[in-house]
Amino acid sequence: MRSDFVAHEVLNGLRRNVTMTIAMVLTTAISLALVGTGLLAVRTIDRTEELYSDRVEVQVALASDVSTNDADCSQPICQGLMTTLKNSPLVESVRFESQQEAYARYKQLFAGQSLADVVRPQSLPATLRVKLGDQAAGAAAVKQAMNGQVGVRTVIDQRDVVAKLFDFLGGVRNVTFALALVQAIAALMLISNTVQVSAFTRRTEVGVMRLVGATRWYTQLPFLIEAVVTGVVGAVIASVGLLVGKFLFIDELLSGIVSNGVVPPIQVSDVLWVSPILVMIGGGIAAVTGYITLRLYVRL
Amino acid sequence: MIRLDRVTKVYKTSTRPALDRVSAEIERGEFVFLIGPSGSGKSTFLRLLLREDVPTRGTITVNDLNVAKLPRRRVPRLRQRIGCVFQDFRLLPNKSVGENVAFALEVIGKPADTIRKVVPEVLDLVGLDGKAERMPNELSGGEQQRVAIARAFVNRPFLLLADEPTGNLDPDTSQDIMLLLERINRTGTTVLMATHDHSIVDSMRRRVIELDMGQVVRDEARAVYGVGR
Numbered sequence: 154m155r156s157d158f159v160a161h162e163v164l165n166g167l168r169r170n171v172t173m174t175i176a177m178v179l180t181t182a183i184s185l186a187l188v189g190t191g192l193l194a195v196r197t198i199d200r201t202e203e204l205y206s207d208r209v210e211v212q213v214a215l216a217s218d219v220s221t222n223d224a225d226c227s228q229p230i231c232q233g234l235m236t237t238l239k240n241s242p243l244v245e246s247v248r249f250e251s252q253q254e255a256y257a258r259y260k261q262l263f264a265g266q267s268l269a270d271v272v273r274p275q276s277l278p279a280t281l282r283v284k285l286g287d288q289a290a291g292a293a294a295v296k297q298a299m300n301g302q303v304g305v306r307t308v309i310d311q312r313d314v315v316a317k318l319f320d321f322l323g324g325v326r327n328v329t330f331a332l333a334l335v336q337a338i339a340a341l342m343l344i345s346n347t348v349q350v351s352a353f354t355r356r357t358e359v360g361v362m363r364l365v366g367a368t369r370w371y372t373q374l375p376f377l378i379e380a381v382v383t384g385v386v387g388a389v390i391a392s393v394g395l396l397v398g399k400f401l402f403i404d405e406l407l408s409g410i411v412s413n414g415v416v417p418p419i420q421v422s423d424v425l426w427v428s429p430i431l432v433m434i435g436g437g438i439a440a441v442t443g444y445i446t447l448r449l450y451v452r453l
Numbered sequence: 454m455i456r457l458d459r460v461t462k463v464y465k466t467s468t469r470p471a472l473d474r475v476s477a478e479i480e481r482g483e484f485v486f487l488i489g490p491s492g493s494g495k496s497t498f499l500r501l502l503l504r505e506d507v508p509t510r511g512t513i514t515v516n517d518l519n520v521a522k523l524p525r526r527r528v529p530r531l532r533q534r535i536g537c538v539f540q541d542f543r544l545l546p547n548k549s550v551g552e553n554v555a556f557a558l559e560v561i562g563k564p565a566d567t568i569r570k571v572v573p574e575v576l577d578l579v580g581l582d583g584k585a586e587r588m589p590n591e592l593s594g595g596e597q598q599r600v601a602i603a604r605a606f607v608n609r610p611f612l613l614l615a616d617e618p619t620g621n622l623d624p625d626t627s628q629d630i631m632l633l634l635e636r637i638n639r640t641g642t643t644v645l646m647a648t649h650d651h652s653i654v655d656s657m658r659r660r661v662i663e664l665d666m667g668q669v670v671r672d673e674a675r676a677v678y679g680v681g682r
Contacts, residue, residue, distance in 0.1 A: 158559045366533030367560035
């Protein structure tokens with residue numbers, strides 16, 4: 154196989170259909186940028202889940218009489234609950250937070266606000282703070298075990314609060330993937346069409362190639378490579394776009410929740426992690442589309 | 454070397470067979486005219502030899518290869534050993550004379566230094582030395598056909614198929630092209646030429662296979678085009 158010959162043919166083909174090539178590159182780039190955004194959302198979701206799995210607890214709030222009368226969880230009711238929780242294989246650890254400790258934390262949390270002055274220690278429940286060993290099944294098990302027990306006021310799963318955040322991130326992911334899919338269909342059709350046009354404009358060359366005994370690979374490879382080149386160029390543009398988008402929009406958009414530690418920031422390394430995936434998707438899909446088009450629609 | 458045994462070709466769109474139980478044998482180094490009116494099956498004859506198409510019935514053997522049964526992936530190798538020339542030259546308009554000839558070698562993967570060596574040789578052989586840089590549209594019809602012959606011959610085929618190569622040329626130019634084909638034939642390459650041109654066939658006195666309505670109606674050595682045709 155003469156690589157210089159194939160390269161020459163590819164370059165010529167791309168140049169000859171320059172408007173079509175640009176349309177194909179741009180459509181592919183937009184589609185892949187959306188895929189990239191979706192992947193970044195997925196990555197952020199994973200990171201956020203990691204971030205929260207350390208912090209998120211199930212809180213078993215104790216009834217007010219228990220809270221007031223038992224300052225260190227030494228009495229039977231609290232001890233019983235504690236033992237039940239500790240014996241569960243789904244639970245990693247249990248920590249008792251007394252009314253006084255809750256009050257101190259509350260004051261710190263709302264320092265300088267009038268709310269801090271209104272609250273007295275007695276109005277806050279003592280809690281058993283449960284760290285789960287099994288994130289998936291643990292919360293439900295703890296709820297089931299604790300709800301309705303003597304001395305338990307309520308069970309709060311902090312993940313219910315965090316779930317809203319995940320819902321939002323998941324929504325971002327779904328919307329971008331849906332848009333990416335629509336764009337991808339457009340990109341596929343453009344690639345297929347471009348390959349056909351390209352093969353048609355070069356039918357004389359291809360005819361001569363067949364006549365003198367060029368193999369199928371030799372006649373088809375330039376078209377395939379053309380498709381792959383546009384796919385890869387589209388992916389590179391998409392990656393650059395994501396990087397620019399990160400600095401121009403995403404950083405700003407997320408700055409509030411990132412500085413609060415709600416969501417981990419999107420790093421340059423995240424974009425760099427996504428871009429080779431985009432290149433593979435872009436090149437791979439273009440190659441497959443090109444190949445199928447040549448097989449089905451172009452007689453070479 | 455070439456052997457057709459009761460070859461029939463029926464195209465789907467036609468009721469009458471394009472070739473009807475055609476048998477013929479052509480030896481290595483022969484020069485054969487394939488004549489007959491339009492639609493008599495000359496082009497189908499050539500297309501089947503090139504495996505552009507497969508016969509409906511019968512067998513075709515080229516160099517001990519059963520052409521009709523040849524697996525698809527082996528077809529390119531067959532075509533690499535057969536040169537082809539057409540009435541309309543089929544040159545690539547955006548490539549120079551030299552590039553057109555080199556193209557035939559490039560696409561079958563010949564190394565660049567071989568190409569640099571043999572292209573000038575073959576251009577010299579067909580009488581186009583010094584014109585390698587010219588573009589096809591700067592050449593006369595006769596010169597363009599020489600380029601096409603150079604391209605067909607550059608890989609030293611054992612068989613040269615020519616489908617009305619002088620159809621677009623004036624009589625003098627046609628004579629020059631025939632001299633060139635004769636010269637190529639003298640190197641040992643078998644030449645099979647489909648033509649309508651009486652005067653050429655009459656002056657060359659070579660073997661003539663005449664087709665009519667898809668059947669061989671005459672196969673005669675050192676023949677003429679035919680009386681009253």
